[in-house]
Amino acid sequence: MRQPNDLFPASYQESRELFREATAADVAWRESMAIDATGPQGEELAVDAALFGAQRPRRVVVVSSGLHGVEAPLGAAIQRGWVERFAAGAESLPEGTAVLLLHALNPYGFAWRRRFNEDNVDLNRNFLLAEQAYTGAPPLASAFRRALGGESRRRRGLTGLPMVLLAARHGVRSFWETLPPGQYEHDDWLFYGGRRLSQSGARLAALLPSLLGACEETIWLDIHTGLGRGGRCDLLLSEGERPEEEAWWHNAYPHETVVAAHRPRRYPVRGGFGPWLQELLPGSAVHYTTAEFGTYPAFRVLRAMVAENRATRADPTIGPQHPARRRLAEAFAPQSPKWRARTLAKGLTLVEHAIGLL
16 A cells, blocks of 8 residues: 555545546445535535445445544545555455445535535534424524624634633633534535535435445545544444444444543533434445544634634635645644554554455
């Protein structure tokens, strides 16, 4: 396999072309699911899928990338790295087992260097369950939006000071209780969950039951970046996960840090991907985790998100090379060769171990 940094794509278009090239052979099935949006050069945007191994698997490992678009480079690198090992014969799959790769679940965010999609929707707040409604927001959401969303020339760029004042007034914990849980009232603000299931979600809802519905067991690794100590990986479990599922992950990955939603410094997430998948695939034992790789301190990452949101609200036409979006990309996919080598190696180990579990 090539050097770690060579596997990290410089853009969505490059990543998609390389993924499609890498999955042109040795696959049981592949599909491209285009969305109604285009990239910076007018290019098609799509969620690309490739299945390796059994065409009708009883057991499957799923590796998905780019649910938060700008976080996609690491997940894409892990996917390409695994495919290269498989093609070279370094990886093998047990009988009845498959590996499904889902590249760029949020192709718009990947292409435009945004965390959110073409409708400013945070996809990991968009997958509401059947009985849930796309309404509501945490009590302080409007206050945070007013404090952090100012577009005046005087305040532009001073994202740190309002954050300090908010922390002094409401406490640091208020950030975790207000921002990450998601909100459904302000369509121009952070962590907006949308009004309906996104295009990407609708494509997955149409595909996955026929492809994976008959599987007995599914291990799903959804690759994310930006939360936690730099280079470290935490396996985050969904809000409301059953105690026996938490025990399954601890037993399956005894040498990894498994973090349940009720632990300190975690926050409840509404509309998360994992519970939706479990509801979508009721006939399969779906073991889902967010494999979260840390980058920079949380407030640096949040400042980058606030600044990018502010720049986009001021001028919705800005492109991926705008300074705010370049800073956002660095916050979620550091250029550091050391970080990239470490996280890629860890990600490949997670995938290999998941295959071994089946």
